[in-house]
Amino acid sequence: LWFRSRTNSALACHAQLSITACLRTVAMATSLCESMRDGTILPDGTISVSGLVDEACVAMPPRQDAEDVDARDADTPDKWIKRHKDMVRLTGRHPFNSEPPLRTLQEAGWVTPPSIHVVRNHGAVPQLSWENHRLKITGVPRPCELTMDELASGNVGAVVSIPVTFICAGNRRKEQNMTKKTIGFNWGCAAVGNSVWTGVRLCDVLAYVGVERQSREHRFVCFEGPEGELPQGETGSYGTSIDMGWALDRERDVLLAFKQNGEVLTPDHGAPLRTLLPGCIGGRMIKWLCKMWVSAEPSKNHYHFFDNRVLPPHVDAQLAQEEGWWFKPEYIINHMNINSAMFEPRHNSVFRLDNDSQNSTLKVSGYAYVGGGLKIIRAEISLDMGKSWEIANLSRPEDAIAEARGTDKHWCWAWWETEVDAARLLQCKEIMCRAVDSNQNMQPMFLTWNLMGMMNNCLFRVKVHPMQTPGGVAVWFEHPTQPGAETGGWMTDDAGIFDPAKASDAAPGPSGVAPKRPVAAIWRS
Numbered sequence: 444l445w446f447r448s449r450t451n452s453a454l455a456c457h458a459q460l461s462i463t464a465c466l467r468t469v470a471m472a473t474s475l476c477e478s479m480r481d482g483t484i485l486p487d488g489t490i491s492v493s494g495l496v497d498e499a500c501v502a503m504p505p506r507q508d509a510e511d512v513d514a515r516d517a518d519t520p521d522k523w524i525k526r527h528k529d530m531v532r533l534t535g536r537h538p539f540n541s542e543p544p545l546r547t548l549q550e551a552g553w554v555t556p557p558s559i560h561v562v563r564n565h566g567a568v569p570q571l572s573w574e575n576h577r578l579k580i581t582g583v584p585r586p587c588e589l590t591m592d593e594l595a596s597g598n599v600g601a602v603v604s605i606p607v608t609f610i611c612a613g614n615r616r617k618e619q620n621m622t623k624k625t626i627g628f629n630w631g632c633a634a635v636g637n638s639v640w641t642g643v644r645l646c647d648v649l650a651y652v653g654v655e656r657q658s659r660e661h662r663f664v665c666f667e668g669p670e671g672e673l674p675q676g677e678t679g680s681y682g683t684s685i686d687m688g689w690a691l692d693r694e695r696d697v698l699l700a701f702k703q704n705g706e707v708l709t710p711d712h713g714a715p716l717r718t719l720l721p722g723c724i725g726g727r728m729i730k731w732l733c734k735m736w737v738s739a740e741p742s743k744n745h746y747h748f749f750d751n752r753v754l755p756p757h758v759d760a761q762l763a764q765e766e767g768w769w770f771k772p773e774y775i776i777n778h779m780n781i782n783s784a785m786f787e788p789r790h791n792s793v794f795r796l797d798n799d800s801q802n803s804t805l806k807v808s809g810y811a812y813v814g815g816g817l818k819i820i821r822a823e824i825s826l827d828m829g830k831s832w833e834i835a836n837l838s839r840p841e842d843a844i845a846e847a848r849g850t851d852k853h854w855c856w857a858w859w860e861t862e863v864d865a866a867r868l869l870q871c872k873e874i875m876c877r878a879v880d881s882n883q884n885m886q887p888m889f890l891t892w893n894l895m896g897m898m899n900n901c902l903f904r905v906k907v908h909p910m911q912t913p914g915g916v917a918v919w920f921e922h923p924t925q926p927g928a929e930t931g932g933w934m935t936d937d938a939g940i941f942d943p944a945k946a947s948d949a950a951p952g953p954s955g956v957a958p959k960r961p962v963a964a965i966w967r968s
Contacts, residue, residue: 459774467774474675479597482641484705488640493603494847497755501606501639501844503704504551505560508893510726520567524710527558533628533647533927537712539563542633544928549786549808553840553858555636556604557703561725562711563634564610564785565681565746566914569669569731571716573707578699583661591715595701600647605696605721607854608637608812610779612724612751617924621781621934625896626760630901631926632784635812637855640719642700646691654737657687664690665742666718666729674746680734683751685777686741694852695816696721699732721854722814723777724897726751751776753893779814781886782900783822783859786810787950790905790931791921791942794949796865797915804862804952807835809903811859815928816852818823818845818867818881822859825875826867829888829902831962832877835861862952868907875902906933910941 480493516522519537530541543551543559553561577588593599614634619625633750645664645755654661665713667682676682689695698719701708708714713730720728726746741747752774754763762768787808788794794805811819819839864875877886890901906921916952924932925931931937931945 444908457499462508476912477601477603479602480623480641480797481595481602482604482639482705488703490604492844493601493605494637494844494849496849497847499844499847501554501840503639504554504556506704506706507551507556509556509558524568524571527712530559530562531631531633531926531929534629537570540564541626541638542631545631545633545784546789548633548636552797553637553838553856554704555638557638557706557709557712560610560611560636560638560703560712561634562611563709563725566673567856568710569672571711571715571731572740576715576733578716578735580648580652580735582738583649585651587652589648591701594643594648594699594716596729599651600643602641602643603698604639604641604702605848605854606637606699607641607696607721608635608811608856609725609728610635610782610814611812612776612779612897613895614782615784615899617932618890618894618901618934619896619899621924621932623891625892625894627896629924629927630960631924631929632922633926635810635856638703638704640697640698640700641705642716642719643700644693645697645699645718646693648735649690649701649737650929650946654687655691657691659740660738662687663738663741665734665736665738665744666732667742667744667768668729668731672731673746680744681729681746682734682742682744683729683747684738684744685727687737694850696852696854703890720777722779722816724751724779724814727777735837749943750895751897752895753898754895755891758894760894776898777814779812780898780900781811781813781817781819781878781880781884783811783876783886784809784903785874785876785905788874788905788920789947789949790920790925791920791945792947792949793910793912793917794865794868794951795912795914795917796868797912797917799914800865802865802951803955804864804957805868805951806860806952807860807863807874807876808860808867809876810856812856812933813878813880813884816854817884818842818853818876819857820858821879823877823879824863825877826863826871827904829966830873831965833861833960833962835859835876836958853873862954862957864957869909869916871907874905875918877902896944904933906939908939908941919946 515536587723611634613630617629663684667680671679699720710953807850
């Protein structure tokens with residue numbers, strides 16, 4: 444509707460009110476017609492996920508919960524939390540910043556159990572209870588405090604369950620630190636996990652409190668965790684904000700989540716309430732959510748500015764401070780970029796090539812992900828330093844879920860796998876992998892350093908070294924780094940050093956027959 448005359452101003456106002464009322468009705472109708480999916484694990488071990496078009500379920504993996512408090516936590520503020528003993532601790536005993544061993548992540552399957560899911564904690568975990576917790580919402584027409592029972596009741600909005608891959612923006616940071624030290628610690632390539640998250644859509648919560656469209660007063664939604672949780676910032680809380688357009692977009696699936704894989708959130712993952720922003724970096728999601736408010740301005744929280752930024756490669760810590768780079772809005776990061784890494788061949792694994800080995804092909808496999816609701820459309824490997832590329836077989840279980848939901852949005856990682864003829868390995872110096880998304884984005888050849896070491900997504904490269912074993916000729920494989928303080932990797936001071944104590948057998952290809960896909964073209968320098 445377009446009104447040109449002042450005499451029609453009253454009519455225009457009436458039309459605007461009618462449009463707003465119509466939008467409210469549509470939003471409420473959409474929420475009401477969506478079936479409740481409360482994350483209940485069904486007798487067959489699956490969870491029904493939300494869909495407007497059809498039914499879809501996701502199988503849950505066995506839980507791997509710890510039975511006792513780890514001795515490393517016994518004299519820390521987190522001495523009440525039970526944690527999986529195999530998680531790799533990246534910042535010492537406390538705070539708990541951890542990723543699973545890459546093999547453990549792979550063996551868990553497409554859905555990651557909470558106990559071996561990546562954890563990023565800036566300080567001690569607050570002890571909050573479901574019964575006493577309240578979410579305080581202000582800056583809206585109907586401010587309120589919501590209990591957890593109210594949020595889970597379905598009265599605020601339909602309870603939904605959606606599979607989403609969570610990724611820390613620092614995934615693969617150790618590769619950056621081996622180039623030049625960043626201000627972040629050494630994440631390996633397992634700072635990623637995939638879960639079914641259950642909660643209420645943020646757009647429904649906003650409608651419940653009277654916000655259903657953007658305005659000058661309602662431009663941003665701000666979130667914060669408990670006050671006094673952290674040493675820096677005015678309130679000691681971890682906080683951030685997102686644009687109102689993002690918050691109101693139903694297809695973005697932004698959740699206030701209270702379950703992970705059918706169980707209430709564990710302390711390390713934000714119990715009892717957290718934000719969940721599909722396709723977004725983990726640092727924009729607030730655990731232990733206490734406050735939410737709508738504002739004309741973005742968050743002023745310390746961590747909204749001094750965390751989760753990719754600054755130009757010439758900017759070091761001193762220059763960032765002196766020239767105010769932290770406050771330049773264009774360098775904030777939200778959506779994940781495209782990335783991939785190899786599960787297999789594993790670091791320090793050995794593949795026999797002698798006549799008695801029976802190894803005709805090598806298994807090569809990994810994961811790939813991208814943000815923004817895009818989907819991975821292919822994964823490829825190169826055995827000739829990137830001159831030519833060979834497509835791998837792609838597994839994308841989310842396709843059926845997206846179809847059932849009636850959307851083109853993809854929030855989950857894809858897995859890929861292929862086989863390589865054993866005879867090719869003696870002439871191969873390294874195996875590279877890369878992924879391509881539905882917008883034809885692909886990973887760059889080389890690493891670009893940045894001060895926070897975030898969003899590292901260059902080609903993942905595994906070196907291939909010939910060796911002699913008692914049985915004859917073999918090759919062993921070397922990943923670029925290992926997480927945290929673990930030794931090994933061709934980018935480290937231990938480059939080229941094989942560790943017999945940590946050796947394992949590289950897996951042969953499951954079929955023993957490599958794909959016959961001739962390369963159409965080879966790049967020439």
